Amino acid sequence: MNKNLLFTLCLWLSSALLVHAQTNTTTIRGSVQDFETRAILAGASVQLIEIGQGTITAADGSFRFEKVPVGRYSLKITSLGYSPYLLPELLLESGKEKIVSISLAPSTQQLDEAMVISSKPLAFSSIQEITVEQTLRYAATYLDPARVATSFPGVASANDQANGLVIRGNTPNGMQWRLEGVEIVNPNHLSNAGTFSDRATQTGGGVNILSTQLLDDSYFLTGAFPAEYGNALSGVLDMKLRTGNNEQTEFTAQAGLIGLDVAAEGPFSKKSKASYLVNYRYSFTGLLGAMGVTFGGEDIRFQDLSFTITLPTAKHGEFKFFGLGGYSSNIFKASRNVDEWVFQKDGFDIDYTNAMGAVGLTHSIQMGPKTSVKSVLVTSALENGRDGYILSKANTDRRFLVEEDAISKSRLSYSTTLSHRLNAKHLIKTGLFLTYQVDEILSRGSQVSDGRMEGTVIQPYATWQWKPAKRLTTELGLHYLGYTYNKTNSVEPRAAVHFQASPRQSISFSYGLHSQLQQPQVYLAVKNSNTQANDRPNRLLSPTRAHHFVAGYQQNLSKGGILKIETYLQNIFDVPVVTLSPVLSYRVLPSFSTLNLVENFVDQKLENAGTGRNYGVEVSYQKYLTKGYYVLISGSLYNSTYVGGDGIRRSTRYNGGHTFSFTGGKEIITKKQAIWGFNTRILWLGGFRDTPIDLETSQAEQTTVYSVKDAFTVKMKDYFRPDLRIYWKKNHAKYNRTLALDIQNVSNTENEAFSYYDILQRQLVPRYQLGMIPVLSYRWEF
Numbered sequence: 001m002n003k004n005l006l007f008t009l010c011l012w013l014s015s016a017l018l019v020h021a022q023t024n025t026t027t028i029r030g031s032v033q034d035f036e037t038r039a040i041l042a043g044a045s046v047q048l049i050e051i052g053q054g055t056i057t058a059a060d061g062s063f064r065f066e067k068v069p070v071g072r073y074s075l076k077i078t079s080l081g082y083s084p085y086l087l088p089e090l091l092l093e094s095g096k097e098k099i100v101s102i103s104l105a106p107s108t109q110q111l112d113e114a115m116v117i118s119s120k121p122l123a124f125s126s127i128q129e130i131t132v133e134q135t136l137r138y139a140a141t142y143l144d145p146a147r148v149a150t151s152f153p154g155v156a157s158a159n160d161q162a163n164g165l166v167i168r169g170n171t172p173n174g175m176q177w178r179l180e181g182v183e184i185v186n187p188n189h190l191s192n193a194g195t196f197s198d199r200a201t202q203t204g205g206g207v208n209i210l211s212t213q214l215l216d217d218s219y220f221l222t223g224a225f226p227a228e229y230g231n232a233l234s235g236v237l238d239m240k241l242r243t244g245n246n247e248q249t250e251f252t253a254q255a256g257l258i259g260l261d262v263a264a265e266g267p268f269s270k271k272s273k274a275s276y277l278v279n280y281r282y283s284f285t286g287l288l289g290a291m292g293v294t295f296g297g298e299d300i301r302f303q304d305l306s307f308t309i310t311l312p313t314a315k316h317g318e319f320k321f322f323g324l325g326g327y328s329s330n331i332f333k334a335s336r337n338v339d340e341w342v343f344q345k346d347g348f349d350i351d352y353t354n355a356m357g358a359v360g361l362t363h364s365i366q367m368g369p370k371t372s373v374k375s376v377l378v379t380s381a382l383e384n385g386r387d388g389y390i391l392s393k394a395n396t397d398r399r400f401l402v403e404e405d406a407i408s409k410s411r412l413s414y415s416t417t418l419s420h421r422l423n424a425k426h427l428i429k430t431g432l433f434l435t436y437q438v439d440e441i442l443s444r445g446s447q448v449s450d451g452r453m454e455g456t457v458i459q460p461y462a463t464w465q466w467k468p469a470k471r472l473t474t475e476l477g478l479h480y481l482g483y484t485y486n487k488t489n490s491v492e493p494r495a496a497v498h499f500q501a502s503p504r505q506s507i508s509f510s511y512g513l514h515s516q517l518q519q520p521q522v523y524l525a526v527k528n529s530n531t532q533a534n535d536r537p538n539r540l541l542s543p544t545r546a547h548h549f550v551a552g553y554q555q556n557l558s559k560g561g562i563l564k565i566e567t568y569l570q571n572i573f574d575v576p577v578v579t580l581s582p583v584l585s586y587r588v589l590p591s592f593s594t595l596n597l598v599e600n601f602v603d604q605k606l607e608n609a610g611t612g613r614n615y616g617v618e619v620s621y622q623k624y625l626t627k628g629y630y631v632l633i634s635g636s637l638y639n640s641t642y643v644g645g646d647g648i649r650r651s652t653r654y655n656g657g658h659t660f661s662f663t664g665g666k667e668i669i670t671k672k673q674a675i676w677g678f679n680t681r682i683l684w685l686g687g688f689r690d691t692p693i694d695l696e697t698s699q700a701e702q703t704t705v706y707s708v709k710d711a712f713t714v715k716m717k718d719y720f721r722p723d724l725r726i727y728w729k730k731n732h733a734k735y736n737r738t739l740a741l742d743i744q745n746v747s748n749t750e751n752e753a754f755s756y757y758d759i760l761q762r763q764l765v766p767r768y769q770l771g772m773i774p775v776l777s778y779r780w781e782f
Contacts, residue, residue, distance in 0.1 A: 024673060024731040026092050029064040030100035032057050032077055036419040036427055038364065038372040041104060044079035070094050070673070070731045072625060075102070081424065083107040088624035089133050095735035095782045096250055099243070106424055124475070124496040124508040125552040125566060126223040128152050132242075135212050137625075138663060139681040140723035140744040142258055142775070143212040146204075146237060149220050151663040153566075153618035153634035155235075156656065156685045158598070159194030159753055160721065160744070160769045164204025166654045166688075167222050167235040168568065169614045169640025171595055172203050173519060174234030179210075180241060180322070180362050182413045183231065183435060184380040187239075189302040189328035191384060192352055192599075194769070196754055199405055199599040200354065200384045202519055209304045209326035209356055213252055213263040213279040216242040223568055224510035224548040227461040227477025227494045228417065228431060233516045233546055233572070241322050243310045244277030252279075256740075256777030259283045259302070278307040283328075297335075302328035317365025325357035336396040343765065344758045347391050349399055354384040370421045381410040408440040409520075425467040433459035439520035441601075449601040451524040451536065455485025457517070463494070471500040481515050481543065486523075488542045490515035508552040515543040515574075522576060522594060525602040537605035538576065544594065544608070546572040561623040561631075568616060575610030577645040590646035591691075591711035596653040612642040612652065625667070632663040644711075651712045656686030656719075665725075675729040680722065687716035690754055693764055698757035705757070716752040719769075721745045735782035741774065748772040 028048070032041045040061035047054040048065060050073050057063045075087040082104040092098050130145045141147040146163035149155050158164040164172035177187055188205025192198050219238040221229065229236050249266030263279040286301030288294075304326035311319040332350040334341070341347050360378035367373060388403030417431035438454040463477040477494035492513040499507045518541050525538045552566040576594045589604060595612045616638025623631045640655040665679030689712035697705040727740035745751075751769040758765040 024070045024094040024733060025067040026070055026094050026097060027064065027066050028068055028073070028075075028090070028092055028098040028100070029062065030102060031061045032063065032079065032102045032104065033061055034082075034421070035103035035105050036372070036429065037370055037421050038366050038419075039369050040366075041079050041082070044077055044082075044104070046102075047076045049074045049076055068092055070736075071669070072667070074624075074626065075100070077102050077104065079104055081106055088626065089131065089630070091133060093729070093736040093781065094731040094733065097245055097248065099245060106421070122219055123221060123224075123226050123510070124473075124498045125510045125550045126221060126225075126568070128220045128222075130218045130220055130237075132212060132215055132217060135215070137665065137677065137679060137725070139665075139679045139725035140742050140773075140775075142207065142742075144208045145215065145218050145220075145239065146208065149237070150683060151632055151634065151661045151681060152220070152222075153564075153620045153661075154222060154616065154636040154638065154659055156654075156659050156683075156719075158204065158654070160751070161194030162190075162201070162204045162206050163188065163208065164194070164201055164598075165235065165237075166656075168570065168616060168636075169638050169652060169654050169656075170234030170570075171598060171652075171654065172201065172234075173597060174232065174516065175203050176229075176232035176236045177203065178236060178238040179358065179378065179380075180320075180360065180376050181228075181238060181374075181417075182360070182376045182378045182415050182433070183411070184358055184378060184413070185356060185382045185409045185411055187324070187356060187358070187380075189304070189326055189354065189356075190300070190330055190352075191354055192330065192386060194753070195599045197600055198350065198352075198388075199386060200352075200407055201599045205354075207258065207283075207302060207328075209324055210239060210306055211261055211263070211279045211281050211304065213254075213261060214241055214277060214306045214308060214324075216240040223570065224496070224512040224550040225494070225514065226475070226496070226512075227463045227479045227492075228429070230433070230459045230461070230479045230481050230492070230514070231457065231516055231543075233514055233544060241308045241320070242277060243320070244275035244308065246273045246275035246310070250781070252779070252781045254777060254779045255284075257284050257775040258777070260287075274309070274311045276307065276309050278305075280305050297332055299329070299331040299333075302326060317363055320362045320364075321360075322362075323357075323359040325355075327353075327355045329353045334391055334396075336391075338393050338396065341760060344760050347393070347760070349389040349391065350386065352384070352386045354382065356380070356382040372419050373416065375416040376414070378413045379411065380413075381408075383408045404442065404444045406440075406442040407520075408438075410438045412436045427465040428463070429465070430462040431460070433457070433461075435459075439524070441520050441524050443521070443601045449521050449524050449526055449603065453485055453520065453523055453539070455483055458482040458484070473498040481517075483517055483543070486540050488540070490543050490545060492545075504556045504558075506554050508550075508554075510548070510550045510552075512548045513545065514548055515545040517543050518576060518594065519597065521601045522597070522606065525604065525606070538602070541576050541606060542574050542608045544572065544576070545574045546570050546612075559623070560626055561621055564618075564620045564622075566618045568614075568618070570612075570614040572612035572614070572642075573610075574608040575612055575642065576606035576608055577610035577643075578604050579607045579609050579645040580605055589708050591644045591648070591650060591708050593642045593644050593652075595642045596712070598653075607645075610642065610644055612640070614638065614640045625665075628668070629666045630664060633661070635660040651689050651715075653689050653712055655712070656688050658684075658686045660684040673731050675727075677725070677727040677729070679725040679727075682723075683719065683721045685719040687718050687752065690714040690716055693755060693757055695757070695764060698764075699762065702759050703757065719751045720747070720749050721751065722747050735780065737781075738777075738779040740777050740779070742777070744773045744775070745771055 032044045044057040078084045156166045190206035191200040193206035221236045244265035252263040254261040259281045265277040289299040306324035308322040330352040358380035386405040389399035392398040413435040435457040461479040475496040479492040482489040494512040496510040549569045618636040620634035640652040662682040668676045691706040
């Protein structure tokens with residue numbers, strides 16, 4: 001009996017040790033195709049560098065590695081007639097297949113083995129690829145690709161409460177959000193976060209409505225865009241949607257301060273290659289709000305749902321149906337005890353709500369080995385409203401509506417793009433964007449704007465890429481923008497040159513004439529807020545335009561690092577400014593320019609008579625995550641100025657002078673197949689500009705009054721913020737889990753946002769951006 005018991009015990013211990021010693025594995029698979037024509041590349045070589053495994057793509061361009069030990073990998077892909085491509089930072093985890101789509105660019109020369117392309121050839125300069133892996137790994141990104149972008153040179157956050165981006169000194173309004181290549185309305189929750197007046201912005205918000213679970217790698221462009229991009233002056237964030245797993249069902253659950261996420265993906269059937277991917281998220285702050293917990297008196301809530309359905313066919317191409325929707329609110333309820341009022345806001349009830357949604361369909365089809373067509377149809381809309389009530393001190397149960405803002409936007413967009421490769425040296429790409437848009441605005445308070453506008457934005461374009469020599473690639477393009485609402489238009493030439501000086505060094509030059517329509521609150525401005533004259537003086541304004549020049553140098557260093565240097569010049573013109581004399585206007589803002597406009601409304605007649613100028617130099621060094629660590633160091637020196645209606649050149653609001661970012665991290669793999677990650681990001685930005693406040697006049701009028709003749713002469717202190725992310729990853733046989741702690745602003749630095757005159761304090765009061773914020777999260781994939 002004792003011998004049997006001992007034998008059973010030994011057997012159990014041996015089995016337990018064997019299970020513990022087993023290496024967890026997973027599958028990595030994908031496909032290889034031509035970047036432009038989407039032609040299948042059969043016979044391409046695919047190598048998993050770290051373990052020396054290799055394979056070739058099948059007749060349908062697919063490849064597959066099974067039972068690969070979990071961990072970090074890099075894929076190297078080569079194909080005859082194409083530049084070799086390195087896909088780094090692939091994290092393989094148990095319970096989750098890794099599916100990748102590789103696009104190669106043709107090459108007319110035989111390049112050295114060391115020459116690999118680390119970013120996809122969408123543009124020759126001023127482009128960054130934002131990967132999902134970076135979004136999940138970088139410190140304090142809140143799983144938002146726009147917040148990842150602040151690690152890049154020349155990019156700063158307008159206010160760290162939101163994801164509005166200042167790119168090369170331009171206003172955040174100059175950036176465009178795209179989804180699957182088509183412009184959409186602002187895809188963010190809480191779009192009033194971090195603004196000067198607590199009103200909603202057109203391009204930013206506290207949290208991206210699209211969860212990381214749905215996103216694929218995205219493109220971020222910062223200047224001299226290719227011809228397919230229009231109606232943007234500073235940058236474009238083009239988000240792509242991921243395709244769900246078409247072979248097995250997988251789930252992801254995540255809980256943290258940002259929210260509770262639940263995602264599912266998988267095939268519709270074992271016989272079909274069609275797949276689905278769906279994610280629902282509810283804010284953690286919303287759960288706290290339901291229990292009566294607020295943040296500084298604010299009840300903040302949001303929730304969203306997003307999905308993609310992919311339907312490949314044998315003869316008719318691939319269809320992808322997608323959608324997203326989100327609702328958010330921020331309710332501030334003042335204390336009814338007047339003795340608790342300290343600041344001006346404490347005497348107000350403020351109700352803010354925001355709803356956004358979009359649905360779309362993409363169709364991609366290959367029409368022969370050299371031609372592809374992609375078409376996208378998307379409808380998107382948003383509505384947000386903000387009501388401000390002042391409470392009576394005599395009876396706090398009585399309140400009076402003093403501020404009322406409402407914004408409604410809808411877009412119906414269609415795009416089609418045809419790519420045709422004539423031969424190895426010539427590529428033609430042409431397309432059309434049609435967007436029918438309706439904007440409605442209502443604003444009542446210190447400034448007045450209201451009305452409705454509708455029209456169609458027409459944007460055809462064409463690009464010719466020519467390789468006249470083995471190391472030289474040129475690109476000529478033309479973009480047209482027309483707006484039927486006021487019959488304005490812009491014809492915009494684009495050009496770029498790329499020279500491969502050596503297998504590791506390249507030089508590029510890009511030029512583009514770009515334009516952007518004015519914000520709806522500019523077109524729908526009421527000239528005189530005192531008389532509320534409804535004559536719409538700005539409805540015929542032309543788009544603001546800019547010449548972009550970019551010269552770049554890139555060197556792929558021997559140890560896997562990439563050094564990039566870019567210098568740029570942006571000459572901006574046709575900027576709406578105030579030109580009326582005091583005799584013809586009830587008040588004059590001689591320093592006003594829409595280049596400094598964020599969320600505020602305009603009640604002045606404007607003319608396209610202003611200019612702006614941004615120039616600078618940017619440097620970055622990036623080493624991808626290999627050998628257990630990664631580094632991204634970037635910085636820029638820049639100058640951003642404008643000329644208003646009075647002819648005086650001034651600094652813009654966002655003329656900080658410099659940006660610097662250090663992003664890096666180290667991973668340690670334990671003997672028990674766990675990964676510890678230590679990541680940091682340090683941001684040091686030149687302080688933005690503010691306009692001095694006339695204290696005496698503000699006290700007399702009981703509101704903030706600026707010295708507009710001295711606009712943006714006050715330079716705020718430099719912005720400094722160190723962030724930290726620590727995570728622990730553990731793989732098991734059929735699932736993996738991640739426990740992470742993000743701390744934004746570890747030093748709890750008080751970074752200035754703006755100042756205002758407070759009627760309760762009877763003095764100027766500074767407002768600061770976010771202090772230290774810890775975010776604990778737990779992620780489970782199976």
